[in-house]
Amino acid sequence: MIALSDVSVGFDGARALRDVTLSVARGERLGIVGESGSGKSMLGLAMMGMVPDAARIAGEIVLDGTAMSGAPERVWRRARARKVAMIFQEPMAALNPLQRLGETVMEPLLVHQGLGRSAARARTLELFDEVGIPDPEARLRQYPHEISGGQRQRVLIALSLTCDPALLIADEPTTALDAHVALRIIELLVRLADKRRMALVFISHDLAAVARATERIAVMYGGEIVEGGPTPAVLAAPRHPYTRGLLGARPGIGGQTPGRDADGRRKRLPTIPGSVPPLSLLPAGCRFAGRCAVELSHCAAVRPEPYRLPDGRFAACHLLGAGT
């Protein structure tokens, strides 16, 4: 559905994305995980042709069989909503506060689909129903500030579905929501992707959410994909030291409690030392060098190639090349 090869996004001197290659097929659900600043949101925007004006973008993007690299804004604009749609993190802020929810969801139907008002209204009711909004008739006349965060995110999902996109990008769609509401939204996205045979790119820092939502996963660090493969396999046995660190830094998942050490004292939650350095200060070689627990002498200088592993997995780490 969408294929990126060697896509880089640069601001003067700093690169927010470096040689990102990935593809998502119809009906496939891909997770993108990483810390803030890892470039995952920039990757989402690049797939929408919405990188900031100041950024330079290089590499190939093929969307639904059409090469979009270097395409002007007006070509991207025609692709948005109809081929690729996106939902965002803050459902309150992402809805126009002055528009009734009905007007918001009817707008693309009127503007892009050429529907009349009554047809657009009927279609909006269907979409509200499809995304699980109760009492859709009453919702049409309400404003964003009158409904809950979970309902707002459902309205945004309905909006993103108006023009039947083949690819839906969800950038941290559950981060601003309560845990149980977040779970419902994930279930909804999975159901929609399966039912509509729609590709889903699920961007999150929340590994549990990504584990639930996706079949394949790409782990990002410093603007690069450092590890990828089937979600269960990668999360069960991560090969890249960064992915291991990320998994280790989670509080107990799936009923585990933070362990106790031999003396029965609670173990501190392990963390990855340091924080993601500013883009301009990332090492030229492996971007994780400097924070890595098992760093080799040449890691900071030499860039590791993605090392292919069985089951379609890969990881970009010198340790794998060394046969460790």
Next chain:
Amino acid sequence: MGYFLLRRTVGFLATVLTITMVVFAVMNILPGDPALTILGIDASEQALAALRAQLGLNDPVLVRYAAWIGDALTGDFGTSHSYRVPVSELVLERMPLTLSLAIGGMVATVLLALVLGIGAAANHRKSGDWGVMFLSQIGIAVPSFWAAMLLVLLFAVHLQWLPPGGFPGWSDPVAAVRALILPVAALTIVQAAVLARVTRSSALEVMRLDYVRTARAMGYPRQRILWRHVLPNALVPIVTIVGLQFASLITGTIVIENVFYLPGLGRLVFQAIANRDLPLVQALVTLFAVIVVTVNFLVDVIYVMIDPRLKARA
């Protein structure tokens, strides 16, 4: 909404009442004897005393205020000393011209400022933006009376496209409108410059918000995003400034009507003050104040109409 309107209406009436008191008090504190002004400095002391008694100037201030307010409520604002006709007649005769100027100036200001301001915001940090910022800086720096004179020099004296001043009356609408173009333009230049800047910065602020990104992600045309999503959300500060500008437009007409020799309220109030024509000055200042308060009242109502979130709080 009903409660909101009731509360605002009570506030409106209280403000108008206070204004009449202030105007009346100021007019009575100001030096100058109306009787002396009317009869001239050669008048005898008996004649002056007789006239003061006839005008009620010897009564206590509160009695005179009550009499003035009572009459005003029935539409009787007294008789102008200098024109010797009822004040209400004078005001009604001159009002259409001034209101045309003020409303024409406001409409032109809003249209020009929205187009320039939104255009500048849409071309942020590009040549269009710099151009609008440069022009508006000049517009703000130029006083309206000087802009008026330059406009007369260029369009009336040099190009001879429009009359330099005067007003032919409403019987010939085309001539009337032609006579108003330059005065309206002079009033508009400064106001539009200020409002364009407010529009630009308000729009720029809104354009960074998430729902504008949502609109872009939905592939809407640029102009639709600007006018349907950005502008309505940028409107609250713009409406605030428009309300304030209407007040300065009304006072601006005093200067502009004098530059262009237009027989409107602005020129009338200028002459009334010069002639110590107390009933006329009182009535005009009160009228100007009421217009300004009315506009502020409308602005508050418009806020609630723009933003549904305010309705809950209103």
